[in-house]
Amino acid sequence: MLRAQRVPRQVYADTGSWGVGLPKRWRPSRRIVSAIRREEYRSSFGEGWWPGAALEAIDAYRAFLARPGKYLYLLLSISGSQDQELRENVAVARDLLEVVVHRLPTRARRDLEALLAEMDDELRRRTLPDPLAYRQPYRRGGWWHWRIYDETHHL
Helix, strand or coil, rough: CCCCCCCCCEEEEEEECCCCEHHHHCCCCCCHHHHHHHHHHHHHHHHHHCHHHHHHHHEEEEEHHHHCCCCCCCCCCCCCCCCHHHCCCHHHHHHHHHHHCCCCCHHHHHHHHHHHHHHHHHHHHHHHHCCCCHHHHHHHHHHHHHCCCCCCCCC
16 A cells, blocks of 8 residues: 655745745734835835835845855845845845834834844854955945855856
8 A cells, every 4th residue: 555655844935036935934924014015105215215125125135045055145236226236235135124124113113123133143144254344335334244245246
């Protein structure tokens, strides 16, 4: 008699822009999504974000962390477009999310901070610190700017 093999519980809910599975726990909750959308439409577009930018930043961050390999290297974007830079450079996406966190109501802020803390732990684990980052003027800001960048992807 043949027995069907037990299929393991699916850990990944959806796929990112690179087609790699992304953990369910890194999806923003409905509370986060609705609070972000409310705040995006309330704010002026001159503040560096626009409707859809914060959720796009979360997707870019998630997709970056879903890349295969033991170590990841941040990529500098050479595009002048804000939305292209947001998709290419995870540090820019993380900068935007840092601004968004401080604009949300308390409960949504706590939820987003918890989501970002998990993702930040993964980023710390899979990227390496750059001991020479202090020499480059564009590397100011959060700790995520002080990780090693892949300088060869522009060649």
